[in-house]
Amino acid sequence: xIQGSDMRGQQLESFQISYTQGRALTAADQGSVVxxxxxxxxxGAKVGGQVTVRGEKxxxxxxxxxTLTAPDSSVWMTLGDAQRIFVQDLPEMLxxxxxxQDVATSFVVYPTKGTDPEALAKAINLAVPGVxxxxxxxxxxxxxxxTKILNAILYGIALISLIVGGLSVINTMTMSVSERTRxxxxxxxxxxxxxQIVRQFLAEAAVIGLIGGVSGLFLGxxxxxxxNALGQASSLSLFLxxxxxxxxxxxxxxxxxxxSGLYPSLxxxxxxxxxxxxxx
Amino acid sequence: xxxxxxxxxxxxxxxxxKENFVDALRGASLEVEEGEMVAIMGPSGSGKSTLLHIMGxxxxxxxxxxxxxxxxxxTLGRRDLTQLRxxxxxxIFQTFNLVPSLTAIENVALAAQYAGxxxxxxxAARQVxxxxxxxxxxxxxxxxxxxxxxxxxxxxxxxxxxxKVIFGDEPTGNLDSASSGEIVRMMREINRETGxxxxxxxxxxxxxxxCDRVIHMLDGIVTPQSP
Numbered sequence: 292x293i294q295g296s297d298m299r300g301q302q303l304e305s306f307q308i309s310y311t312q313g314r315a316l317t318a319a320d321q322g323s324v325v326x327x328x329x330x331x332x333x334x335g336a337k338v339g340g341q342v343t344v345r346g347e348k349x350x351x352x353x354x355x356x357x358t359l360t361a362p363d364s365s366v367w368m369t370l371g372d373a374q375r376i377f378v379q380d381l382p383e384m385l386x387x388x389x390x391x392q393d394v395a396t397s398f399v400v401y402p403t404k405g406t407d408p409e410a411l412a413k414a415i416n417l418a419v420p421g422v423x424x425x426x427x428x429x430x431x432x433x434x435x436x437x438t439k440i441l442n443a444i445l446y447g448i449a450l451i452s453l454i455v456g457g458l459s460v461i462n463t464m465t466m467s468v469s470e471r472t473r474x475x476x477x478x479x480x481x482x483x484x485x486x487q488i489v490r491q492f493l494a495e496a497a498v499i500g501l502i503g504g505v506s507g508l509f510l511g512x513x514x515x516x517x518x519n520a521l522g523q524a525s526s527l528s529l530f531l532x533x534x535x536x537x538x539x540x541x542x543x544x545x546x547x548x549x550x551s552g553l554y555p556s557l558x559x560x561x562x563x564x565x566x567x568x569x570x571x
Numbered sequence: 572x573x574x575x576x577x578x579x580x581x582x583x584x585x586x587x588x589k590e591n592f593v594d595a596l597r598g599a600s601l602e603v604e605e606g607e608m609v610a611i612m613g614p615s616g617s618g619k620s621t622l623l624h625i626m627g628x629x630x631x632x633x634x635x636x637x638x639x640x641x642x643x644x645x646t647l648g649r650r651d652l653t654q655l656r657x658x659x660x661x662x663i664f665q666t667f668n669l670v671p672s673l674t675a676i677e678n679v680a681l682a683a684q685y686a687g688x689x690x691x692x693x694x695a696a697r698q699v700x701x702x703x704x705x706x707x708x709x710x711x712x713x714x715x716x717x718x719x720x721x722x723x724x725x726x727x728x729x730x731x732x733x734x735k736v737i738f739g740d741e742p743t744g745n746l747d748s749a750s751s752g753e754i755v756r757m758m759r760e761i762n763r764e765t766g767x768x769x770x771x772x773x774x775x776x777x778x779x780x781x782c783d784r785v786i787h788m789l790d791g792i793v794t795p796q797s798p
Contacts, residue, residue, distance in 0.1 A: 564656075
């Protein structure tokens, strides 16, 4: 992305950008650019060297530190240069009718301390026709609606995994009970109580849950690393595996195992010893 | 002598479907004294195993009374029946019924653990394995043992909680004649040395001849030829 700015808001911006090399762009730096971290390799940028943007050569005056956000994949230039490039790319019919100095895609308004930005946006909308001003809440909403969809997809996958996982444990435990019916009969014949049979099978279900949880955590962790590495090109770092999440997910898998194993365990414990012993 | 086990007019019906049932026991009565070694014989389907399972608290009856070690067992709940199986009763089966994933000593210790022996279970298991001459095979799993050795492990498991009675359902049914003779001699020896009562369902005349007496069954009742 090419970003052009008249630099007047630089001192007012709360999101401060730092530089790996070089310096910030000034309004007088016509024909110069600052390059985002992810584009350094692609453009072959180095401070003092030249890069080609939309067929034009620019001198690199600075390279940005990685921010893991949009600036990583942006090239910054003066407003005049950006306006000129923008108009150059328009179809010929339009180009002659547009004055480059009139082109701007957005204005950033910095309120003074104590001013309500929402009220300010409202006031601008009322006072300036043909302009749509939005406050921070609109920006938040925009971000929230994007993450909402992503969250819904992830929750959906998690829910399906939960149901499939739960059914798998129930199926495994039911099979195990069925295969070991005779063993249950023997255990009861030699003195096992219903509770001891339930505890044995629940413990087995918990171990199945633990193995599944640890394997799932490992695979998820690898998938998160891969997804984050792939997303790096577009400055996306979507997944974060924290110790709390790791412990929580394994504990949840164990609990799921125990809950899913409950019915087969109770069924096993209620078997009459002689019925279980006769099972072939 | 007082009867350790008594069955009076025991009836057992297996319902297989609507109007489809089998009367396995039709009023069987018997008494076994403490310290006796008794064989129950009869043709297939005469109700021998059913009666054994009922006396051993593994199955329920439809009517009649069963007494074991001074308690009427047919009116007991699941918990009391479990306690009786743990403390008063041992079982030996035709197919040995050892847990295949456990070693000989673990199989024996399992019964001791269920009886609440905790850490002493393994020591108790080792003692009875020594008693049945299987100490040198204690860490072998059932598939690594011969039929005779598996049955000896099963006898050790039945003995570990020092029960009053050991019930055997065709204990020599899966053994060759040499192993069969060895198992019969071992049971007789244990009976004489410890006073443990043995009730053995069998088709094997060698087993029957080693017992103090033989109870005959036919069509779900104990026949009069039994003394």
